[in-house]
Amino acid sequence: MSKIGLVIAREFNERVRKRSFLITTILTPLLMVGLIGGMVAMMSLRSSDTKTIEVIDSSGVVGPRLEDAGTIDYLPTERTLEEINASHESTWGVLVVGPNVMTDPSDVRLYSYSSSTFEIEAAIAGAISSIIETEKLKGYDIEELPRIMAEVKTDVRLTAYKVDESGGEKESSSMLSMGLAYGLGFLMYMFVLLYGVQVMNGVIEEKNSKVLEVIVSSVRPFELMMGKIVGIACVAVTQFVIWVAVIAVFGTIVVHRMVPEDILAAAQSMSATGGVGADGLGMPTGTPAAEMGADMSALVDNPEAVAALGSMMDLGYIVPMLAVFLVFFAGGYLLYAAAFAAVGSAVDNVQDSQQFQMPITLPLVFGMIGMINAMQDPNGPIAFWLSLVPFTSPMVMVERIPYGVPAWQLALSIALLVATFVAMVWLAGKIYRVGIFMYGKKPSLRELAKWISYKS
Amino acid sequence: MIIRAESVVKQYGSFRALDGVSLSIPRGSVFGLLGPNGAGKTTLIRIVNRITAPDTGSVFFDGRPLQPADVARIGYLPEERGLYKKMRVGAQVLYFAQLKGLSKAEAERRAREWFVRFGIEGWWNKKIEELSKGMAQKVQFITTVLHEPELLIFDEPFSGFDPLNAQLLKDEMLRLRDRGATIIFSTHNMASVEEVCTHIALINGGRNILEGTLDEVRARHGSVEERVVVRQSLSMHDIFIKAVNNHEL
Structure with a gap:
């Protein structure tokens, strides 16, 4: 095995065999699936809870026509509001319909004994509106009104299609792909930051344990740096693949159990x-x-x-998206990890690194904000430029993918990213080979710049 | 000559660590590299190890310019000892040996032998952080010599060892010498220099101010008077102090 291969293997094996890696890798997707399952369970729990609403109707129109719907049971009553207020064991709330509701639709009040929700209020208002509308229509004395009403009732379902360059139609991705794109963009941010910091901490640890001097008598500093960066990238990809697999398996089980x-x-x-x-x-x-x-x-x-x-369940849709994610993850991670490695080499401990981390995390956070902006307008100018600029493109481009990105933009973005990470790796390597032997005083940015010009 | 350095200069910013050092290290010698703190010894050692490159001047290994592949023929025990704390002893020894070009199987075979010789067979699966400092030093020594290098560089090898283990280490060093290895030995301990070294060089202020076999150095620096009166050779300790004091920076 080549030396860089040995370094990669060591970085990978040491990390993957750690108990903490095993735990986070297995637990995170379980937690995510559990969270979603919990939310679904909570929703079904809530819907099974029936609410009894007593109706005091002075109009004589609304009360008899209110039909129980969903979780709401309407109970016409002769009692007054005061009487009900005095004893309301199983009653959730009281609906008071005024005598002139036909002419004054605001003459409706809802009193509840526990907090009301927008959902319930909308359901009640909707039900009363349609009763009043129907009653008003009856006033026009139209023959066969119920039949006409049934015929007129229309429920529009909109399906959006995206026409691509070849003229073919594809069902436009909406909620799901948006969510997936956003999720992947966020994952990109998380992975680049988490694993970039791991690279930095790894370098600081090697520096602190003084093991570097022995290592670089066998391996060139550049090989050591790249080996560490690539080894940790392999850990990230392994973790990602396990997550996708676990989510796919559990997702399938959940879908088959919960969906008829x-x-x-x-x-x-x-x-x-x-x-x-x-x-x-x-x-x-x-x-x-x-x-x-x-x-x-x-x-x-x-x-x-x-x-x-x-x-x-359509893998044909998800696979290219994951492929693009992995390409941009590789590029974005290399770019940031190299910068983190340079920072790690320049300092003696994590506390000292804070100041140098700022210029690295700032564009990352900016990319994150840009990503949220780009969701509103995935083909607008902000999204366009941020998906080309190498420091933000990994997040923003992944986020844009489901909305259809022209091939030339994708190619240009990747080319820019590759060029930038090559430059960054070169620069980081220059700082790294000097930094790893500098102990004591934290260097200034000017000193870092000077290191770049040192001969190796 | 296994190592020949010619007018080696190394500058760090405004600090000139090496200012035209030339020296020759004969094959099979135990070469004492001496000098006060900050004299440039470690920089010179790093250049020989190809950890860093000289600004000007050149280094020859076995008669031809030092090449990247030569590091596999060198073993280096730095003054600042360091191993991966979380890594297991066995895996660590194999890792370093493989970086020096040994196959995994060969590395494991040799490492097991060394572990038996040092009586530390039981440590193979321990983590470095579970070992005492002295124990870790033994492991580090094994990682330095496992690939059977022709040139061994020991920087303050006995620091941190109790007298018993220091003797064990000294014996191992001499055994390696007897098997043909050349040893560069950097230390401040003049007694051990006189005990084991055949040649020395004294570096001060980035320059080589004294070089030769032990007898040559003594002959040059003990005055006639001293030799006659004291009737014994000047100690290395005295030569060191005298030479450094006389050397104008």
Whole structure:
């Protein structure tokens, strides 16, 4: 094995065999899946809790027509508000409908004994609105009104398509791909920062244990630095791959357990056809909704959810995205890790490194902010420029990918990134080979610049 | 000559660590590299180890310019000892040996022998941080000699050793010499210089102010008077002080 290979192997093996690596690698995805599972469980718990609302109706119109919906039970009552206030064992709240509600829609009040939510208020207001609208329509004395109403009722479902350069249509990625892109961008930030700092700490540790002098009598400082950077990158990639695998396995189990068979079939048929075309989307609406629970019928009526589920199972969609992520991770990580290695070599301890870390973390944080901005307008000028500038491109470009990035932009961005990290590695190597033998006083930035001109 | 340095200059910023040092180290010698603190000994050793390169001047190994591959034929025990604290002893020894070009199997075979010789077989799976300082020094010595280098460079090898282990180390050094290795021995301990060295060089202020076999140096620096009156050769300790004091920087 070559010397740099030996260094890479040592860095990799020492880190991967640590108990802390094992624990974070296994626990993090479990925690993430657990968190999502917990949220789903909480949502289903909440929805099963029925709320009884007593209705004091002075209009005589609204009360009899209110139908229980979802978790809300309406209970018409003869009692007054004061009487109910005095004893309201199982009552969640009181709805008071004024006598002139037909002409004055603001004559409706809701009193609740526990805190109300926007969701409940919207449901009640919606229900009363549609009763009043229907009653008003009846006043026009139209024949066969119920039949006409049923026919008129329309529920628009919008499916967005993105027309790519070849003229082909692709279902436009929305919520899921946005979330995935944002997640990957954030992961990029986290990985570059976490593992970059690991490189720095590794260099400081070698410097403190004085082991460097022995090592560099066998290995060139540049090889040692690159070996450490690449070795730690391998750790990062290993961790990432394990996370993806664990999430995929657990995600599949969760999906199969929690999602009914027919929705799964619909989603699968969608991903089988590549998620293209209205057939796949139209299908779920044909499924008789009555056969399912109310919650699930909502899901089937929601092509977005089925599409999301479909693309989750569609590897053809995710693989190129992960590939781009890995390319930009490699470039961005090398760029930042080299800078962190230079900082580590220049100082004796982590405390002293703070001052030099600032200029490194600043562009990272800037890229993070740019990424959030770019989400609003993924093809706008901010997103465009930040996805080309090498210090921010790894995050912003990964974030832009699902919205469709022209090939030339991708190529230019990668080329710029490669050129910059080559320059950064060269510069860091110059500082590193001098820094590792400097003990004591923390150098100034000017001294660092002077080191670059030293002969090796 | 296994090592020949010619007018080696090394400058760090405004500080001139080596100011035209020339010296020759004969094959098979035990060469004492002496000098006060800050004289430039460590810089010279680093140049021989190719850790750093001279600004001007050149170094020859075995008659031809020093090359990157030559480091595999050199073993270096620096004054500032250091091993990876979290790494296991065995893995660490193998790592350093492989960096010097040994195969893993060969490195392991030799390392097991050394561990038996030093009576430390039980340490193979211990971490360095579990060892005492003296124990770690033994491990470091093994990493220095495992690849059986032709040239061994020991910088203050006995510091941190108790007398018993210092003797063990000295015996091992002489055994390696008897097997043909050349040894560069940098120390402030003049007694051990007189005991083991065949040649010395005295560096001061980045220059070589004295070089030769032990007898040559004594002959040159003991005055006739001293030799006659005292009837014994001047001690290295006295020569060191005298030469440094007489040397104008």
